[in-house]
Amino acid sequence: xxxxxxxxxxxxxxxxxxxxxxxxxxxxxxxxxxxxSLGAGEFAVLAGRSASGKSTLLRTACxxxxxxxxxxxxxxxxxxxxxxxxxxxxxLASVVGYVAQDPETQVVSTTVAAEIELPLEMRxxxxxxxxxxxxxxxxxxxxxxxxxxxxxxxxxxxLQRVALAAALVTRPxxxxxxxxxxxxxxxxxxxxxxxxxxxxxxxGVAILLAxxxxxxxxxxxxxxxxxxxxxxxxxxxxxxFLTWAQDADTALETPAAxxxxxxxxxxxxVGVRDARRTLVGPQLGGVASGGGLRSPEAAExxxxxxxxxxxxxxxxxxxxxxxxxxxxxxxxxLSSQDLWVELAxxxxxxxxxxxxxxxxxxxxxxxxxxGKSTLLRTAAGLxxxxxxxxxxxxxxxxxxxxxxxxxxxxRVGDELPSDAGAAALxxxxxxxxxxxxxxxxxxGERQRLALAIAxxxxxxGDELPSxxxxxxPTRGMDRARKNDLVDLIDDLAAxxxxxxxxxxxxxxxxxxxERVILLGNGDVIADGPAxxxxxxxxxxATEVSRVLDLPGIITPEQGAVVLxxxxx
Amino acid sequence: xxxxxxYTPRPGPLQAASPGAAVAYLGALVAVALLYSNPIVLAAAGxxxxxxxxxxxxxxxxxxxxxxxxxxxxxIVAVNALVVSRGNTVLARLGDWPLxxxxxxxxxxxxxxAVIGLRAAVAMxxxxxxxxxxxxxxxxxxxxxIAHRSALTATLVSRLVPVAAADAxxxxDAxxxxxxxxxxxxxxxxxxxxxxGSLDRSVDVAxxxxxxxxxxxxxxxxxxxxxxxxxxxxALHRKFGSRYDARFYAVGATVLIAAVAGKALSADDxxxxxxxxxxxxxxxxxxxxxxxxxxxxxxxxxxxRRASSPTTPPTQQSVEPSRA
Numbered sequence: 001x002x003x004x005x006x007x008x009x010x011x012x013x014x015x016x017x018x019x020x021x022x023x024x025x026x027x028x029x030x031x032x033x034x035x036x037s038l039g040a041g042e043f044a045v046l047a048g049r050s051a052s053g054k055s056t057l058l059r060t061a062c063x064x065x066x067x068x069x070x071x072x073x074x075x076x077x078x079x080x081x082x083x084x085x086x087x088x089x090x091x092l093a094s095v096v097g098y099v100a101q102d103p104e105t106q107v108v109s110t111t112v113a114a115e116i117e118l119p120l121e122m123r124x125x126x127x128x129x130x131x132x133x134x135x136x137x138x139x140x141x142x143x144x145x146x147x148x149x150x151x152x153x154x155x156x157x158x159l160q161r162v163a164l165a166a167a168l169v170t171r172p173x174x175x176x177x178x179x180x181x182x183x184x185x186x187x188x189x190x191x192x193x194x195x196x197x198x199x200x201x202x203x204g205v206a207i208l209l210a211x212x213x214x215x216x217x218x219x220x221x222x223x224x225x226x227x228x229x230x231x232x233x234x235x236x237x238x239x240x241f242l243t244w245a246q247d248a249d250t251a252l253e254t255p256a257a258x259x260x261x262x263x264x265x266x267x268x269x270v271g272v273r274d275a276r277r278t279l280v281g282p283q284l285g286g287v288a289s290g291g292g293l294r295s296p297e298a299a300e301x302x303x304x305x306x307x308x309x310x311x312x313x314x315x316x317x318x319x320x321x322x323x324x325x326x327x328x329x330x331x332x333x334l335s336s337q338d339l340w341v342e343l344a345x346x347x348x349x350x351x352x353x354x355x356x357x358x359x360x361x362x363x364x365x366x367x368x369x370x371g372k373s374t375l376l377r378t379a380a381g382l383x384x385x386x387x388x389x390x391x392x393x394x395x396x397x398x399x400x401x402x403x404x405x406x407x408x409x410x411r412v413g414d415e416l417p418s419d420a421g422a423a424a425l426x427x428x429x430x431x432x433x434x435x436x437x438x439x440x441x442x443x444g445e446r447q448r449l450a451l452a453i454a455x456x457x458x459x460x461g462d463e464l465p466s467x468x469x470x471x472x473p474t475r476g477m478d479r480a481r482k483n484d485l486v487d488l489i490d491d492l493a494a495x496x497x498x499x500x501x502x503x504x505x506x507x508x509x510x511x512x513x514e515r516v517i518l519l520g521n522g523d524v525i526a527d528g529p530a531x532x533x534x535x536x537x538x539x540x541a542t543e544v545s546r547v548l549d550l551p552g553i554i555t556p557e558q559g560a561v562v563l564x565x566x567x568x
Numbered sequence: 569x570x571x572x573x574x575y576t577p578r579p580g581p582l583q584a585a586s587p588g589a590a591v592a593y594l595g596a597l598v599a600v601a602l603l604y605s606n607p608i609v610l611a612a613a614g615x616x617x618x619x620x621x622x623x624x625x626x627x628x629x630x631x632x633x634x635x636x637x638x639x640x641x642x643x644i645v646a647v648n649a650l651v652v653s654r655g656n657t658v659l660a661r662l663g664d665w666p667l668x669x670x671x672x673x674x675x676x677x678x679x680x681x682a683v684i685g686l687r688a689a690v691a692m693x694x695x696x697x698x699x700x701x702x703x704x705x706x707x708x709x710x711x712x713x714i715a716h717r718s719a720l721t722a723t724l725v726s727r728l729v730p731v732a733a734a735d736a737x738x739x740x741d742a743x744x745x746x747x748x749x750x751x752x753x754x755x756x757x758x759x760x761x762x763x764x765g766s767l768d769r770s771v772d773v774a775x776x777x778x779x780x781x782x783x784x785x786x787x788x789x790x791x792x793x794x795x796x797x798x799x800x801x802x803a804l805h806r807k808f809g810s811r812y813d814a815r816f817y818a819v820g821a822t823v824l825i826a827a828v829a830g831k832a833l834s835a836d837d838x839x840x841x842x843x844x845x846x847x848x849x850x851x852x853x854x855x856x857x858x859x860x861x862x863x864x865x866x867x868x869x870x871x872x873r874r875a876s877s878p879t880t881p882p883t884q885q886s887v888e889p890s891r892a
Contacts (some may be wrong), residue, residue: 105772114705122781405742420749456748
């Protein structure tokens with residue numbers, strides 16, 4: 001009987017043995033004695049906090065480390081049987097594809113078709129086979145309509161798909177992705193993950209996906225590898241990972257797993273479907289009804305008890321500690337009437353009417369291109385409206401998507417030399433870092449410093465400007481850093497500033513916001529309490545709300561209380 | 569916001585043509601501008617470049633190039649008028665100027681400056697049409713096979729220019745968003761920061777090129793096609809070349825040969841000093857007419873319906889492969 005499995009299919013897609021690596025001029029090791037094996041056709045998620053070594057591991061698997069970055073390396077790395085330390089990234093290009101976080105720097109051609117075709121051309125494929133491969137990968141990724149477009153006309157999501165197409169066009173055995181969804185809205189992010197799953201199943205491509213938002217990808221994966229300070233801390237099945245994270249690092253828990261963990265329910269769920277199956281199962285004694293966990297009031301059409309004014313809401317009438325803040329309407333921090341903004345001959349904002357009060361914590365959400373950033377930039381005076389008006393009576397401090405853009409000097413104190421600068425540093429808790437080099441600060445500290453630069457001189461004494469606006473502040477952040485940011489936002493709001501945050505991160509919005517504004521096609525399509533806005537939907541809803549389907553229940557803590565009460 | 573000179577894929581003959589054919593055609597117009605001083609011929613070359621751009625759908629590029637070209641031409645005219653005092657027709661005596669001495673503005677100096685400016689404007693419009701209509705990926709692909717390292721540099725630069733422009737715009741925005749209590753950002757720190765950022769970006773782009781296999785030695789199958797040499801009627805040409813190539817090569821060659829012949833036969837009569845004399849011989853006017861007519865080369869024939877083949881949509885007949 002002939003051997004069915006060819007050697008190439010039985011060879012692991014990725015095999016690493018005793019890998020240790022240090023970047024040039026670095027005192028520490030980025031990878032420490034890493035050993036792992038990824039079988040052909042496996043889909044693994046690479047979890048871990050920022051700077052845990054995930055990106056370095058991916059760059060090693062595609063040959064960029066050490067060939068491009070240099071440094072000292074020991075151990076063995078084999079991709080589909082090819083020695084990745086001996087061979088360079090070019091030789092590995094036909095067996096491994098790599099997609100990085102920033103799609104802007106992943107395209108090198110002018111048109112989409114040329115970009116996808118480039119690896120094949122470099123490999124010396126004939127024009128006929130190139131044309132066919134481009135067509136097929138474009139069809140697989142649903143982008144044939146983009147082929148004749150130039151890359152500078154694509155959205156972030158489209159660009160990420162093009163980068164993925166360029167990585168897949170050689171039909172590689174292994175695809176490595178480094179936080180590919182960090183710049184995508186929930187819809188595009190989910191689409192990308194399930195696209196990967198489909199390619200994994202239909203094409204048999206092994207996938208190693210580094211991601212912070214595990215709730216987005218865990219359900220699609222077969223296995224989880226977790227890294228801590230350059231070493232593999234966990235390698236196993238998804239459910240085992242959740243159990244491990246419960247004890248080892250709660251920042252790696254998914255919201256659904258945390259919900260179950262807090263409610264004392266086993267086993268921990270790997271996704272929404274898994275959680276719902278468990279909840280409608282016999283172990284909860286019929287707590288859940290067939291259609292989800294609707295409360296009796298909701299089922300009867302009465303006003304749900306856990307809505308905006310319930311005990312779990314973070315309404316504007318309550319402060320951080322739950323103490324009453326004030327009952328009268330808050331002073332206006334931002335108001336816009338019939339605001340129209342046109343960019344490149346297209347209407348980006350179409351008659352936006354909006355008001356944000358002081359001390360309000362507001363999440364501004366919507367798909368890529370909905371107009372979130374433009375609204376913030378217009379409020380800050382960077383863009384002129386073509387009609388209507390937007391006002392920030394007490395001033396605005398805007399932190400854009402790249403905090404590093406604010407840092408142009410080599411000493412924190414040189415960025416903020418005045419008394420006003422010192423006061424701003426105190427507000428963000430960086431008064432101790434006056435003599436530090438901004439490049440030596442952590443990512444979170446750099447973000448705080450950039451905010452201090454935006455705030456400096458806009459405060460009267462210790463009183464903040466009426467509005468502090470943050471544009472996508474959680475890109476590439478792990479959960480621990482997001483929690484720090486939530487605390488900072490709470491502090492800013494407690495000091496009297498309205499905080500308006502444009503974000504794609506639904507879980508982050510649930511953590512900090514009391515109100516959510518949903519933009520669609522340049523206009524406000526929904527505006528309400530966060531508890532209401534982040535439940536009941538699918539894309540703009542937290543994982544907990546999708547599990548429980550209870551109005552007003554959006555965080556694991558809220559859900560756990562309900563489950564515990566229902567269980568009793 | 570996109571530059572008006574950025575390449576925009578359109579289903580036109582000039583866009584469908586191979587880079588070699590497009591360069592031959594537009595290069596011939598630039599050659600006329602460089603060879604000739606006669607304003608009638610220069611104006612015809614400029615008119616041809618404008619017509620070609622409009623027919624190719626590059627209206628924004630032509631408009632922007634004209635704006636820049638006219639500005640540059642006016643600057644040249646002004647400088648020439650101040651620096652050159654030759655000519656019989658003195659329009660103004662501006663007295664003694666430091667460094668320049670006695671400054672007399674003459675009609676002849678203005679005309680001479682205008683001719684130089686017109687020449688520059690023609691070249692700018694032709695380049696704008698090229699930039700907007702010729703796919704840079706195809707040009708780089710051709711260049712890669714001739715000079716691999718130069719192509720790598722050109723690829724990096726062509727990608728980094730828009731990325732650096734976007735970075736600069738972001739940095740300027742961030743500088744405007746700094747609070748009044750923060751240290752102001754001067755040009756030097758901003759330039760330093762931009763340079764550092766560009767270096768980081770170039771490393772990322774270079775890494776992407778590595779991952780796409782740029783370091784691999786080239787293979788031969790794509791060489792002839794990539795070079796854009798489609799004169800030989802072979803299977804590759806039929807599949808990936810353009811039926812418009814021959815037209816552009818022919819028009820370019822005709823214009824160039826006529827221009828060289830006209831130059832040899834004194835069709836370029838134009839004297840500026842001491843008095844302006846513009847040659848208007850039949851040869852000059854014929855050459856100008858020919859050059860102007862060459863602007864119609866990108867004209868796209870309207871698709872005709874074929875009664876005998878109702879299953880073929882008419883639009884399909886006019887669609888050219890824009891990828892090679």
